[in-house]
């Protein structure tokens with residue numbers, strides 16, 4: 538038999554996200570107002586930027602240990618213990634190339650080919666592809682706006698079968714901005730424990746919350762099956778620095794560290810030194826105020842158009858907008874809006890096949906641009 542030059546099955550089956558595709562299309566039209574990526578425009582604090590420069594100037598720019606600088610792991614452990622009232626130590630922490638690598642290495646550590654991972658739709662698009670990259674099968678539990686994008690506990694229980702290995706929960710949720718309440722999360726925790734599953738708790742937006750619903754985490758450091766995923770990207774506006782972390786049982790962190798050695802070796806040390814400084818600061822109050830203002834101004838403008846309605850986010854900087862009454866599906870809506878008005882949004886289809894009647898708007902632009910973009914979008918709909 539002849540050898541064949543052919544891509545792997547995994548490479549053939551993994552898709553690039555529609556969000557990225559629209560971001561790339563937006564880049565080709567010079568005056569586009571781009572609401573596609575969740576990439577904060579606010580700057581990291583000056584002291585964080587200075588810590589990165591200082592690291593370079595001191596020549597502290599070599600590889601670190603695979604799991605990250607000890608100083609940073611210790612500081613993350615302390616920060617987590619302070620916030621979650623837990624009692625973890627640095628061996629429960631791995632520093633990763635963004636929250637994304639934390640998710641990927643976690644999945645790679647626990648998924649065998651054929652295992653199922655449960656996701657709630659609408660989901661953060663990369664979960665799906667990462668699960669496939671690990672040889673697993675994503676299984677979506679579809680949720681609806683009428684139920685605040687939450688499944689019933691019965692639905693969740695019924696989705697678990699002998700192949701189920703893990704559940705991923707993203708709280709607050711991208712793309713809806715929904716914040717799950719304590720009761721719901723406790724019930725999930727119970728399902729996970731009863732069925733010997735892992736729970737990946739993706740909390741990268743946990744400090745960007747506007748509602749009275751207090752953030753609750755299923756992580757408390759006592760359960761071996763809960764892996765906490767977090768990142769400096771959204772909270773400290775450090776997306777391009779590519780730094781995040783996972784917290785979990787030592788045996789999982791050890792496995793992730795071995796995988797890390799073979800994938801990236803370590804997270805860039807410049808970002809690690811900057812993260813040490815970032816941990817000296819809480820999520821800036823003024824940033825929360827700014828996002829809140831952006832959301833409420835955008836919602837005000839969207840309200841003027843009766844063919845759409847926005848799901849009111851309780852957290853994040855996203856708005857998930859129902860466009861059903863426009864008669865357009867999300868792809869053609871997003872395409873036409875971009876071509877006619879030079880406004881880029883992410884089609885709901887990116888977040889699951891059931892969300893073709895939605896678009897996601899990421900409010901990571903200054904307020905004036907947001908108002909201009911929202912007005913253009915309303916204009917576009919009126920002209921349909």
Ligand SMILES: Cc1ncc(COP(=O)(O)O)c(C=O)c1O
Nearest residue numbers: 575635636637661711768770781
């Ligand atoms: C839900 C969710 N998890 C994880 C990430 C990963 O972020 P990063 O890799 O930049 O830390 C993102 C980024 O958009 C996200 O929305």
